[in-house]
Amino acid sequence: MQFDETDKKLLQYLQEDCKQxxxxxxxxxxxxxTAVYExxxxxxxxxxxxxxxxxxxxxxxxxxxxxxxxxxxxxxxKEYLMQFEKEVLNLKEVTECFHVSGDYDYILKICLKDMDDxxxxxxxxLTTLQHIASTHSSFTISExxxxxxxxx
Amino acid sequence: MQFDETDKKLLQYLQEDCKQxxxxxxxxxxxxxTAVYExxxxxxxxxxxxxxxxxxxxxxxxxxxxxxxxxxxxxxxKEYLMQFEKEVLNLKEVTECFHVSGDYDYILKICLKDMDDxxxxxxxxLTTLQHIASTHSSFTISExxxxxxxxx
DNA sequence: CCTGAAACACTCACACC
DNA sequence: GGTGTGAGTGTTTCAGG
Numbered sequence: 001m002q003f004d005e006t007d008k009k010l011l012q013y014l015q016e017d018c019k020q021x022x023x024x025x026x027x028x029x030x031x032x033x034t035a036v037y038e039x040x041x042x043x044x045x046x047x048x049x050x051x052x053x054x055x056x057x058x059x060x061x062x063x064x065x066x067x068x069x070x071x072x073x074x075x076x077x078k079e080y081l082m083q084f085e086k087e088v089l090n091l092k093e094v095t096e097c098f099h100v101s102g103d104y105d106y107i108l109k110i111c112l113k114d115m116d117d118x119x120x121x122x123x124x125x126l127t128t129l130q131h132i133a134s135t136h137s138s139f140t141i142s143e144x145x146x147x148x149x150x151x152x
Numbered sequence: 153m154q155f156d157e158t159d160k161k162l163l164q165y166l167q168e169d170c171k172q173x174x175x176x177x178x179x180x181x182x183x184x185x186t187a188v189y190e191x192x193x194x195x196x197x198x199x200x201x202x203x204x205x206x207x208x209x210x211x212x213x214x215x216x217x218x219x220x221x222x223x224x225x226x227x228x229x230k231e232y233l234m235q236f237e238k239e240v241l242n243l244k245e246v247t248e249c250f251h252v253s254g255d256y257d258y259i260l261k262i263c264l265k266d267m268d269d270x271x272x273x274x275x276x277x278l279t280t281l282q283h284i285a286s287t288h289s290s291f292t293i294s295e296x297x298x299x300x301x302x303x304x
Numbered sequence: 305c306c307t308g309a310a311a312c313a314c315t316c317a318c319a320c321c
Numbered sequence: 322g323g324t325g326t327g328a329g330t331g332t333t334t335c336a337g338g
Binding site: 095 | 153155163166167168170171198200201202204205206207208209210212213218220237240245246247248249250251252253256259263290292293294295296297298301302304
């Protein structure tokens with residue numbers, strides 16, 4: 001799909017706040033309501049906008065404890081990778097998981113309540129996954145920046 | 153703020169899809185439209201729901217290149233930390249930044265187009281930040297999991 | 305916590321340029 | 322590509338139980 005400058009602005013606005021009405025957006029973009037409506041539909045149908053979600057403040061729901069966990073597998077066999085990834089998808093505490101180059105194979109972002117919760121998660125969930133050679137956890141002291149907006 | 157089971161379910165639904173009408177939600181929760189409306193307002197006003205956003209598919213807008221960059225500062229002086237964090241906030245390519253414990257001080261998630269874009273970003277932006285001792289970048293081979301939903 | 309009603313705003317299809 | 326209209330549907334508030 002091709003974007004013009006108007007599409008880019010529109011995407012930026014919707015990434016900031018998706019509850020704006022097409023009326024407000026039409027004013028900001030200098031277009032008619034219908035024109036904005038059709039551009040939004042095009043972005044949705046092409047899959048550029050994948051979903052609309054509510055973002056929750058972690059500090060208000062007792063999930064202040066953020067861990068970045070580096071994981072190394074015992075071998076880089078396709079079968080091992082696939083099984084590990086499949087199992088990670090089912091761990092709801094893991095909000096992000098990247099397969100990365102370098103010393104470790106995966107970096108996981110894990111959202112928990114406190115140190116007890118962490119201990120429990122490691123013992124009963126993460127370390128029960130198969131094919132793990134070693135893990136290295138970094139505790140986050142503060143979340144300096146966290147945005148879902150991607151600049152175009 | 154205190155949540156009951158209904159609030160938790162409501163938050164889960166809104167984290168999955170915030171464009172559902174209160175009517176749909178009232179059906180799923182077995183409440184009246186007004187009751188759901190008031191619960192949502194309470195969650196918004198208390199700051200539990202921080203914002204509503206559109207999520208964009210990175211692969212469709214030419215930002216497939218994801219980097220996790222570990223940064224170490226030359227010293228842990230408060231002044232250095234604060235200046236670094238302030239500068240990072242202004243880098244729009246950086247979507248997440250965590251101050252972490254361990255060998256490195258910060259882990260940054262950086263969203264770019266390709267290797268050329270990466271090279272350009274490192275030379276003209278990241279390495280021009282002050283007080284950096286060293287950096288270590290991991291390229292992400294694949295984004296195994298990425299959700300904004302936090303389980304309650 | 306519910307229902308019902310009323311006022312208002314928005315969505316979205318349609319006709320048209 | 323764009324605009325304007327209008328019916329239908331949603332939101333939001335306010336009674337009263």
